[in-house]
Amino acid sequence: MTSTKKVKIALLGAFILLTLVWAFSGTFSKAMLSNKAEALSILPSSNADDFVGSETCKACHEDQFKVVAMTKHGRLSEDPKWKDKVQGCESCHGGGKAHVEGGGDKTKIISFAGKNSKEVSETCLACHAGRESHNNFRRGEHWRNDVGCTDCHSPHGSEQHFVEAKTGSITFPGETTQENPSIATSFMLKRSQPDLCISCHNETESQFTKPFHHKVLEGMMKCSDCHNPHGGFETKQTKLAVGNDAVCIKCHTDKQGPFVFEHAPLKTEGCSACHVPHGSNNPKLLKRSNVRQLCMECHSLLSNADPGAPQTPHNQSTGRYNNCTVCHARIHGSNASAAFFR
Amino acid sequence: MFDKNYNMTRIACRILFIALGLIAVSGLTANAQTPSSTPAGDDTTFDGYKVTSSIEIGIRSVDVNGSENKYRSDLNYRNGVRLFDSSFSLDNTEGRRRFVDKLIVNASGWGADRSGFAFINAESAGLYKFNGNFRRISLFSDLNNHALNQHTSNTNRDLGDLDLTVYPMGDKFRLNFGASYNLQKGPGTWNARAYRDDFEVSVNNKTNAKDFRVGIEGNLLGFNLGLTQGYRAFNERSSYFLDGASIGNNQVDTTTYSSFLRQFPIDGSSYFTMFNAQRTFAKRVDFTARVIYSLTTTKSSMIEEIMGRDNNNNYVDLDRFEISGDTVRPQTRGDLGLTFFVTNNFKISNTFSFDKFGIDGGEFLFEQLIRRNSAGNPLATTLTRSTAYRVTDFRRYVNTIEGDYQIRDWVGIHLGYRYTSRRVELFGYSQTLSSNNSTPSFLGEEEENQTHTLIAGMKIKPAKFWVLFWDVEHGSADNVFTRTENYKFTNFRVRSRLTFDKVIFNFSGISKDNTNPSRSDILGVDFGAVIKSRIFAGNVDWNPIPEFAFSSGYTYTHQTSTAAIVINAPSQRQGISQFFVRDHYFFADVTARPHKRVSFYASYRINKDLGQGDRPLTDPYPVLIGNTTTPLLQPENIIASYPIDFRSPEFRVSFRLTKNVDWNVGYQYYDYSEKYQTLQDYRAHLPYTSLRIYFGSPDR
Numbered sequence A: 001m002t003s004t005k006k007v008k009i010a011l012l013g014a015f016i017l018l019t020l021v022w023a024f025s026g027t028f029s030k031a032m033l034s035n036k037a038e039a040l041s042i043l044p045s046s047n048a049d050d051f052v053g054s055e056t057c058k059a060c061h062e063d064q065f066k067v068v069a070m071t072k073h074g075r076l077s078e079d080p081k082w083k084d085k086v087q088g089c090e091s092c093h094g095g096g097k098a099h100v101e102g103g104g105d106k107t108k109i110i111s112f113a114g115k116n117s118k119e120v121s122e123t124c125l126a127c128h129a130g131r132e133s134h135n136n137f138r139r140g141e142h143w144r145n146d147v148g149c150t151d152c153h154s155p156h157g158s159e160q161h162f163v164e165a166k167t168g169s170i171t172f173p174g175e176t177t178q179e180n181p182s183i184a185t186s187f188m189l190k191r192s193q194p195d196l197c198i199s200c201h202n203e204t205e206s207q208f209t210k211p212f213h214h215k216v217l218e219g220m221m222k223c224s225d226c227h228n229p230h231g232g233f234e235t236k237q238t239k240l241a242v243g244n245d246a247v248c249i250k251c252h253t254d255k256q257g258p259f260v261f262e263h264a265p266l267k268t269e270g271c272s273a274c275h276v277p278h279g280s281n282n283p284k285l286l287k288r289s290n291v292r293q294l295c296m297e298c299h300s301l302l303s304n305a306d307p308g309a310p311q312t313p314h315n316q317s318t319g320r321y322n323n324c325t326v327c328h329a330r331i332h333g334s335n336a337s338a339a340f341f342r
Numbered sequence B: 001m002f003d004k005n006y007n008m009t010r011i012a013c014r015i016l017f018i019a020l021g022l023i024a025v026s027g028l029t030a031n032a033q034t035p036s037s038t039p040a041g042d043d044t045t046f047d048g049y050k051v052t053s054s055i056e057i058g059i060r061s062v063d064v065n066g067s068e069n070k071y072r073s074d075l076n077y078r079n080g081v082r083l084f085d086s087s088f089s090l091d092n093t094e095g096r097r098r099f100v101d102k103l104i105v106n107a108s109g110w111g112a113d114r115s116g117f118a119f120i121n122a123e124s125a126g127l128y129k130f131n132g133n134f135r136r137i138s139l140f141s142d143l144n145n146h147a148l149n150q151h152t153s154n155t156n157r158d159l160g161d162l163d164l165t166v167y168p169m170g171d172k173f174r175l176n177f178g179a180s181y182n183l184q185k186g187p188g189t190w191n192a193r194a195y196r197d198d199f200e201v202s203v204n205n206k207t208n209a210k211d212f213r214v215g216i217e218g219n220l221l222g223f224n225l226g227l228t229q230g231y232r233a234f235n236e237r238s239s240y241f242l243d244g245a246s247i248g249n250n251q252v253d254t255t256t257y258s259s260f261l262r263q264f265p266i267d268g269s270s271y272f273t274m275f276n277a278q279r280t281f282a283k284r285v286d287f288t289a290r291v292i293y294s295l296t297t298t299k300s301s302m303i304e305e306i307m308g309r310d311n312n313n314n315y316v317d318l319d320r321f322e323i324s325g326d327t328v329r330p331q332t333r334g335d336l337g338l339t340f341f342v343t344n345n346f347k348i349s350n351t352f353s354f355d356k357f358g359i360d361g362g363e364f365l366f367e368q369l370i371r372r373n374s375a376g377n378p379l380a381t382t383l384t385r386s387t388a389y390r391v392t393d394f395r396r397y398v399n400t401i402e403g404d405y406q407i408r409d410w411v412g413i414h415l416g417y418r419y420t421s422r423r424v425e426l427f428g429y430s431q432t433l434s435s436n437n438s439t440p441s442f443l444g445e446e447e448e449n450q451t452h453t454l455i456a457g458m459k460i461k462p463a464k465f466w467v468l469f470w471d472v473e474h475g476s477a478d479n480v481f482t483r484t485e486n487y488k489f490t491n492f493r494v495r496s497r498l499t500f501d502k503v504i505f506n507f508s509g510i511s512k513d514n515t516n517p518s519r520s521d522i523l524g525v526d527f528g529a530v531i532k533s534r535i536f537a538g539n540v541d542w543n544p545i546p547e548f549a550f551s552s553g554y555t556y557t558h559q560t561s562t563a564a565i566v567i568n569a570p571s572q573r574q575g576i577s578q579f580f581v582r583d584h585y586f587f588a589d590v591t592a593r594p595h596k597r598v599s600f601y602a603s604y605r606i607n608k609d610l611g612q613g614d615r616p617l618t619d620p621y622p623v624l625i626g627n628t629t630t631p632l633l634q635p636e637n638i639i640a641s642y643p644i645d646f647r648s649p650e651f652r653v654s655f656r657l658t659k660n661v662d663w664n665v666g667y668q669y670y671d672y673s674e675k676y677q678t679l680q681d682y683r684a685h686l687p688y689t690s691l692r693i694y695f696g697s698p699d700r
Helices: A002-023 A027-031 A037-038 A054-058 A061-067 A072-078 A097-101 A115-130 A181-188 A293-298 B008-034 B067-076
Strands: B050-062 B061-066 B080-092 B104-107 B114-122 B130-142 B150-166 B168-169 B172-193 B197-220 B221-237 B239-241 B256-263 B266-281 B286-307 B317-339 B348-374 B382-408 B411-432 B443-461 B466-476 B488-499 B501-521 B525-545 B546-568 B572-595 B598-609 B638-641 B644-658 B660-673 B683-697
Touching: A054 A061, A061 A072, A293 B572, B061 B067, B067 B130, B067 B660, B067 B683, B130 B172, B150 B197, B168 B172, B172 B256, B172 B286, B197 B256, B197 B488, B266 B443
Parallel strands: B572 B638
Antiparallel strands: B050 B080, B050 B683, B061 B683, B080 B104, B104 B114, B114 B130, B130 B150, B150 B172, B172 B197, B197 B221, B197 B239, B221 B266, B239 B256, B256 B286, B266 B286, B286 B317, B317 B348, B348 B382, B382 B411, B411 B443, B443 B466, B466 B488, B488 B501, B501 B525, B525 B546, B546 B572, B572 B598, B598 B644, B644 B660, B660 B683
């Protein structure tokens, strides 16, 4: 048995073993917020007597109640595992008894209207932390720039959910509408992707309309296919694919390698060393319109930036040698040619 | 190069187009006689589900003047029927949990669009969640300014992701199952090279990848933990061949191919294990850790057979290559994030990342060359055996420490510092095994660097309606292999968003200054690269009344890259590589409903890159067409840009025929032109008509 196979079997075995140990240990259930008192501890008001239930809230806030009832937040009451926990409005706004007894006194209920984005987000993270995709939110770009959960998500459900479809482009799918509810209601976003993201990152729209671009405005891809808006350990909050690979490899599987002869920048620098990921006027989303120009900016006898980057021996005043990838066709890496010929 | 059966489909589309139009007009006339005033209502329920659906089926016709290949490379919208912007949803309205609480199906682009997708989301609160993404894209590439127009493709790529999360014990313990597929196949052209010449050959592209994932997430001893095991199997079964004899791109030598065949199966697999943990201690310290180990391997075995003549005019009766390769890449990545809540308003975070991988690859080559000289006399058969071995070792540490202070609810600042240490080592050897005394030739390179970056930023809410962000990064990047990315850099971003009741203004500016000092030891000179880019974007959304909306924006992208290069022309000379972008993008969209039965949308988009403007054109995209080469006035300099003008007006008028049916008529026009080469210019006319059928929508 080869060492590679041994490693694969060991990995799989360890995974199964850990899963079984975990599942049968029974300890995870102890760690859950398994009773009401514990569940209440995440809220400032932790006395069970302070809670009045969402039906009481409905009496005054009927419109909001109707919208929330259709969301996952509103449906938690139907889940038997949540029966003994705080549900509905008070799970975020805290106990409402004083607020009700005060005749709707706004100072006696948790209101998020005056709070900054980070404070609001902490409330959400009380339940939503712990998923790998959310774990870096407190260190992510959005957090750093004070963009919180409710800047993108609508915890009550999207208010635009019931807006009628507007007549729109015949090329790009429409925005958040009742008639087109899926994108909007997924993850309780305030608007659909990519419109939500572009509403701040407005410079990207021009990139996605260039002759060569990833099909984001067309709806085939979403921003979140490549980026994790909740932060991450990778540059530009990009996701990883197949464990450790760049997110591009998720679709561009033929570039995954490993190759016997690696074009070193592919794995060490990443695809964006040569390509513009959002869109470009240049063929193949390259950074330069002229392939040899892109090649020569590295393959130029530099002493401090080009290990293994030889200068071309070809006479560049001859047109035949101006198209590097005609011969070096396997420029991403080759299993059969050190010079990437085949 | 790809012949299209456009004429037939064009005629068919036009017939369908007219037919649909007539049906719609008759519907409108009939409806006008007996107007329906009954609103659709929002209480369409079946078996306790609220059903909402909107489906648009349309027919588009395409008429392209100019370069159809460039049109298809850019857009590839085709004649025919298409499903567009359609959705279907079920919402459980009963006050009890059901197996399906919510079902959403959203689809667009299937049929005559270049890309189609379908998203399916099904879930039951606290029980499971299922997400399915299905996508198809028709990739077409046939460009005369890339690789001598010899790297072309006309392939379909099908992609799918299926992910199921089940909650056997509530949200605190989850099981995740996932699978993905990725298939690509179709014809194209590629290059093969032999005897100092290169040839355009045909290729049947075929790649395939399948992924499987299984994972658990839950809470144990106060920690949120996750463990995922994944597996990908991928392969390539592309085959390369020659349709007929070819003299190759070098038309002055004697090399010819009379036949060519390459079979190059590649099989790979990737296993990965990811473990992650998170806990917030006493609401004061947030801890996150992640470790990923992956092991990716590939095996390949190539057989290539060439017949023809070599560059010495010998007859090549058979040149057969058998090359087998075997490569393995283990990679370990570890990340640790800590945030300390010093006070409610002041936080200190530290993020540490470690990444290490090695790539070990080896190949073995066997070549059998059977030749005759130009007079037809046999030459000695040549047998060549060689082997090569390559190793890449990479490790990187990155540590970022940041402070974040929320001074007031309306103002916050952050300040940080990032340190990176990276080491890359390449080594290997190549050896000819044909003779007993051959000695391997070794190669080895090693690079190590450390970089430092300062980070600062602020968010201000000067008023309730105004949010202002800015941040800056200044330091050095760790790209030791390339100069196209930044070494020393200063990046500055500012964003401003003003939100009023009926109008939103959004402005942003991004500035990137990169300098990249380098030294050529061979020429004995210092030189470098300076890259400056500026992006300014502004847009406005105005919605004064429900029946009218206007949106417009402008983005200017300015980039100048100047890099010293060494070029062989024909001796080594120092030159300059310059690249310019001066791109103006403008759009304006109007949506209006002048009558309750009529609404329209109009849009205009233009992308205009002025490129290098009036600067001398020393190197206008050198293209080899036959034996003619664009003359190079100053061969040591490459000054390039890609000035284009790409505009696309469109309109759509929607007539409400009945409470549930809209008839749409639209038209889109694309006008693409290049400054330096007009061969790829095109103008495309895309008339469109469709019926949109609503079900369960609210009052319209």
